[in-house]
Amino acid sequence: MTDSTITLADVAPEGTAMLTRRRTLFAGLVAATMIAVLWLAAIAVPPTSFGAISFLVLFTITLPWSVIGFWNAFIGFWIMRLSRDPAVTVNPMAASIRGDEPITATTAILMCIRNESPEPVERNLQPLLEGLVAANVADKFHVYVLSDSSIPEIIAEETALVEAFTAKWHGVIPVTYRRREINTAFKSGNIRDFCDRWGANHDFALTLDADSYMPADAVLRMVRITQANPTLGILQTLIVGMPSVSVFARVFQFGMRLGMRSYTLGSAWWQGDCGPYWGHNAIIRLAPFIAHCHMPVLPGNGPLSGPVLSHDQVEAVMMRRAGYEVRVLPVEGMSFEENPPTLMEFGRRDLRWLQGNMQYWQLLGMPGLKPVSRFQLMFAIQMYMGSPAWMAMTAIGVVLLALSSGPSGQYVPVEPGAGTLLFAIMMLMTFAPKIATIIDVLLTPSLRRAYGGTLVFAANIAVETLFMLLLAPLIALSHTIFMTRLFVFRDGGTWTSQTRQSHAVPWSMAFAKMWPQSLAGVAVLTIVALKAPQDFTFALMGAAGLVLAPAFAVVTASPALGRLFARIGICHLPEENIVPAALAPLHLPAIEVNAPSLKSGAH
Numbered sequence: 001m002t003d004s005t006i007t008l009a010d011v012a013p014e015g016t017a018m019l020t021r022r023r024t025l026f027a028g029l030v031a032a033t034m035i036a037v038l039w040l041a042a043i044a045v046p047p048t049s050f051g052a053i054s055f056l057v058l059f060t061i062t063l064p065w066s067v068i069g070f071w072n073a074f075i076g077f078w079i080m081r082l083s084r085d086p087a088v089t090v091n092p093m094a095a096s097i098r099g100d101e102p103i104t105a106t107t108a109i110l111m112c113i114r115n116e117s118p119e120p121v122e123r124n125l126q127p128l129l130e131g132l133v134a135a136n137v138a139d140k141f142h143v144y145v146l147s148d149s150s151i152p153e154i155i156a157e158e159t160a161l162v163e164a165f166t167a168k169w170h171g172v173i174p175v176t177y178r179r180r181e182i183n184t185a186f187k188s189g190n191i192r193d194f195c196d197r198w199g200a201n202h203d204f205a206l207t208l209d210a211d212s213y214m215p216a217d218a219v220l221r222m223v224r225i226t227q228a229n230p231t232l233g234i235l236q237t238l239i240v241g242m243p244s245v246s247v248f249a250r251v252f253q254f255g256m257r258l259g260m261r262s263y264t265l266g267s268a269w270w271q272g273d274c275g276p277y278w279g280h281n282a283i284i285r286l287a288p289f290i291a292h293c294h295m296p297v298l299p300g301n302g303p304l305s306g307p308v309l310s311h312d313q314v315e316a317v318m319m320r321r322a323g324y325e326v327r328v329l330p331v332e333g334m335s336f337e338e339n340p341p342t343l344m345e346f347g348r349r350d351l352r353w354l355q356g357n358m359q360y361w362q363l364l365g366m367p368g369l370k371p372v373s374r375f376q377l378m379f380a381i382q383m384y385m386g387s388p389a390w391m392a393m394t395a396i397g398v399v400l401l402a403l404s405s406g407p408s409g410q411y412v413p414v415e416p417g418a419g420t421l422l423f424a425i426m427m428l429m430t431f432a433p434k435i436a437t438i439i440d441v442l443l444t445p446s447l448r449r450a451y452g453g454t455l456v457f458a459a460n461i462a463v464e465t466l467f468m469l470l471l472a473p474l475i476a477l478s479h480t481i482f483m484t485r486l487f488v489f490r491d492g493g494t495w496t497s498q499t500r501q502s503h504a505v506p507w508s509m510a511f512a513k514m515w516p517q518s519l520a521g522v523a524v525l526t527i528v529a530l531k532a533p534q535d536f537t538f539a540l541m542g543a544a545g546l547v548l549a550p551a552f553a554v555v556t557a558s559p560a561l562g563r564l565f566a567r568i569g570i571c572h573l574p575e576e577n578i579v580p581a582a583l584a585p586l587h588l589p590a591i592e593v594n595a596p597s598l599k600s601g602a603h
Contacts, residue, residue: 030067072433108144115148142202215334226283250590252346255468289319292319292322317373384479520546
């Protein structure tokens, strides 16, 4: 075990100076862009009325997320196009190893589960352990299945499966199964319990969720990088979605695949040693984590008090505060996860993250944080604050339209030319991360082939764009309703485990969960049709997803439609076109549905 304190003298001063220049440039670009866009917004919507002033104030709240996303994507695009090794450009530690160094550190593989089917746990761990054995490093690893399950039937199934798994690997790689009776502090408490009981026995820990998968060569690369860099506290991988037979997961993760790489490269370029931690598919240095990353219990009795739900980014800023670097390794194909298979499951996870991020209000004043770390907590809050701001802008406009006289009312007075330009700029900034990767794919022959060719790729972009036009207002209104519950009614709800397998959503459930969205959409379209019919088409683009919310939930959860999408290649990922050796042992249904026609091999 290494000492748990790192001083500034251990960090290369030239690296610090370079990061300072990058951060100063990035902050200047963001500030200048926000000032320019707000100036244009004031021209487009002159602040001469209550409605116009309200619009500008709310628009200002939404702006940072779009502007920062744009510059992350812009920087990421140029790194993708101009750098021989983009990962090394933003994370020099990636170049500190050859790849054949002996593994000297001991690593705990932590699989955290709670009330979910245990079969994927075994499926995802088996190839990893086989790869470690093949690399002759099995003696340096220990698997811990850390369960917080509470449902008797699942506990019985889980216990039987893990006991069989433990017996299978007995004498090769030790497997320890521990189930807590009470899941105190949720997942962060689960990890902390491991740290208190076994953390001192290991140098590093690889954190995994039940839906996580990492091949052995990726894990060994991370271990070697962490071994070679004693100032590295957390190394986070770029996580991509595994091929799925769920319509919702397929289309959603296709869009995420387009946006994440450019965004992550761009953000890593200026965040540097203050990188993100997403709670899984990452390696952590245990000594400083145990010493410095204790999660606080937030004071009070409301939904924003108690244990921290979104613990990962808090652990990242605490690790950085202790003098250790937090870095991301933005390489696709190293790290996979299963995305929620339905709108319902996605919403449940998203709202839990929302509640966790809102707890950061109480953590912004933590002493000793780096400026970038404090910004990251603020930005995590702002990520969700934009939704109620957009909904409030829409509500004010619709109310003003409803109260206006005559058949051709207005939401707020808008200067047509400036308004059109403002709209175009906002669309460009919103979609910039995806646009950056789309251009990169189209300019790279191997990537074009991996996505099925130009025509197939273009068709899938169109499908994903329509999907997001329908999904975005649903997400925004769900955030708004939930935040109203949090801050007005002091109700955060009760969180249950996720259902990760593809499954149908009954119409009755869809209507029960989505009727507020449908009602809001119908109200907006009715008022626009009566008061401003010339704007009905534009309003339909924003409100169609609300009106169709129950149908959207049911259709995108259809297992039959999902299998059809997988078979004909709608929104397929590169791994479905050329199957990498790392995924072959998982026998994923989305790949096997086309097994006779697929090629195998790394790409």
